[in-house]
Amino acid sequence: MIDILICDAYLYIDHEQEIPDGWIAIEKGRVHSVGSTDQPPPTAARVISARGRLVTPGLVNAHHHMYQNLTRSYAPATRMPLFAWLQALYPLWAGLDADCVYVSSYVAMVELLLGGCTTSMDHLFIHPRPRLVDEQFRAAREIGFRLYATRGSMTRAQEDGGLPPIALVQDEDTVMADCERLVATYHDPAPGAMGRVALGPVSLFSSSERIMRESLAMAERLGLRLHTHLAEDMAEDDCCLNLYGCTPTEQFERMGWASPRTWVAHYIYPSTSEIDRIARAGVGVVQCPSSNMMIGGGSADALDMRERGIHVGLGCNGSATTDHASMWMETRNAMLLGRAGHGPQAMGAREALDMATRGGAACLGWEDEIGHLRPGACADLVIWHASDVALAGALTDPVEGWLRCGPAVAGTTIVAGKVLVENGEPVMAALGDVLREHARQARRIQQRD
Ligand SMILES: [Zn+2]
Numbered sequence: 001m002i003d004i005l006i007c008d009a010y011l012y013i014d015h016e017q018e019i020p021d022g023w024i025a026i027e028k029g030r031v032h033s034v035g036s037t038d039q040p041p042p043t044a045a046r047v048i049s050a051r052g053r054l055v056t057p058g059l060v061n062a063h064h065h066m067y068q069n070l071t072r073s074y075a076p077a078t079r080m081p082l083f084a085w086l087q088a089l090y091p092l093w094a095g096l097d098a099d100c101v102y103v104s105s106y107v108a109m110v111e112l113l114l115g116g117c118t119t120s121m122d123h124l125f126i127h128p129r130p131r132l133v134d135e136q137f138r139a140a141r142e143i144g145f146r147l148y149a150t151r152g153s154m155t156r157a158q159e160d161g162g163l164p165p166i167a168l169v170q171d172e173d174t175v176m177a178d179c180e181r182l183v184a185t186y187h188d189p190a191p192g193a194m195g196r197v198a199l200g201p202v203s204l205f206s207s208s209e210r211i212m213r214e215s216l217a218m219a220e221r222l223g224l225r226l227h228t229h230l231a232e233d234m235a236e237d238d239c240c241l242n243l244y245g246c247t248p249t250e251q252f253e254r255m256g257w258a259s260p261r262t263w264v265a266h267y268i269y270p271s272t273s274e275i276d277r278i279a280r281a282g283v284g285v286v287q288c289p290s291s292n293m294m295i296g297g298g299s300a301d302a303l304d305m306r307e308r309g310i311h312v313g314l315g316c317n318g319s320a321t322t323d324h325a326s327m328w329m330e331t332r333n334a335m336l337l338g339r340a341g342h343g344p345q346a347m348g349a350r351e352a353l354d355m356a357t358r359g360g361a362a363c364l365g366w367e368d369e370i371g372h373l374r375p376g377a378c379a380d381l382v383i384w385h386a387s388d389v390a391l392a393g394a395l396t397d398p399v400e401g402w403l404r405c406g407p408a409v410a411g412t413t414i415v416a417g418k419v420l421v422e423n424g425e426p427v428m429a430a431l432g433d434v435l436r437e438h439a440r441q442a443r444r445i446q447q448r449d
Helices: 066-071 082-093 098-114 132-143 172-186 209-222 234-244 248-254 272-281 289-295 302-307 327-342 349-363 398-404 431-445
Strands: 002-014 017-027 030-036 044-049 054-057 059-061 117-124 146-153 195-201 226-230 262-266 284-287 312-314 381-385 409-415 418-422
Touching: 002 030, 002 349, 002 381, 002 398, 054 349, 054 398, 059 312, 059 327, 059 349, 066 082, 066 098, 066 117, 066 431, 098 117, 098 132, 098 409, 098 418, 098 431, 117 132, 117 409, 132 146, 132 172, 132 195, 146 172, 172 195, 172 209, 195 209, 209 226, 226 248, 234 248, 248 272, 272 302, 284 302, 284 349, 289 327, 302 312, 302 327, 302 349, 312 327, 312 349, 327 349, 327 398, 349 398
Parallel strands: 002 044, 002 054, 059 117, 117 146, 146 195, 195 226, 226 262, 262 284, 284 312
Antiparallel strands: 002 017, 017 030, 054 381, 381 409, 409 418
């Protein structure tokens, strides 16, 4: 018996297939079958009508820092460039503890679900107390969210030419031991995994060469993926020139990181030849449109990178530079950036949606199972909702209408075959208590009690 049948939908399966009047059947957490209404669907325990709605794969958030929702729109830092913004927030983030990470991750995942995201990576690079990533997996398990945690680290303090204060820096042995423990405990390489772990020294300007090399060695030994921020800000160029005598991309290549097991966030300031080398090496790139525009430091040329063969995903990167976590909004902003840079013929909703699904999945090395709705895929999908007012007059193309009108939010979000958002509302009974604790922790972190 099929668990859930969604019928009367406009189905976006992937970049190659759409079914205008279709159904999709879910069984045991997987897409069982898809079809159009002239092919009778299988009988199901539960039938959900998606009449007039677009159904897409769940969006994949390929770069995020969930804990930062504790310091959203922090007034003293809202007009600062990246490095100053980081230095203004480090002292607040030094207050992170297990309770903070649990509630901020919980809230972030619910917010992501409401914005149509079903799989997210998270890059937690501040570890003032031990066992913080464990709390993220606790929240993900309770919600039923698919989490690709990235154990970040900062190992180069201001005294060594880095950016963070010494109090927030860890030594390499501590970081690597925790990485090994987390991988042994939470990394599930099996198909349909709900949790995986990648290794993520934060950036070339706040990470030591030793942690870069040892992370690579561990990733090769254990079959893990690697992630970092790269070429995010012009100040990073100066920093790398001082520290290493070369550009960020050159140092990244010297460290042996330019390989298909790596995906990087931002990549705003490479040269054309560097982009071509990164493309040939198979490195994935995450564009973070809202964050990039908010911080005012430029944004990756996603269209150009796609044409050069790079897998480009999208990320929320925050919340504290973007202050929101809607992958719908990132997808829309990616489309707007592409059109602003290259003209209206260059990009539409489908290219942006492809980045938010297949592109992000490829960044995570997971494109076989997520980011599409072909039979056998993980049953991670969204029935989108926009108000009748917002969609009035949008008759000709449900995918373009979805991204050009709006705002669109998830009416129903399903992860691994389980309904986690229903009628636009999260189903988690604990959410109210979590939000109250989140408010308490945010006040404490921001030292407002
Ligand atoms: Zn980031």
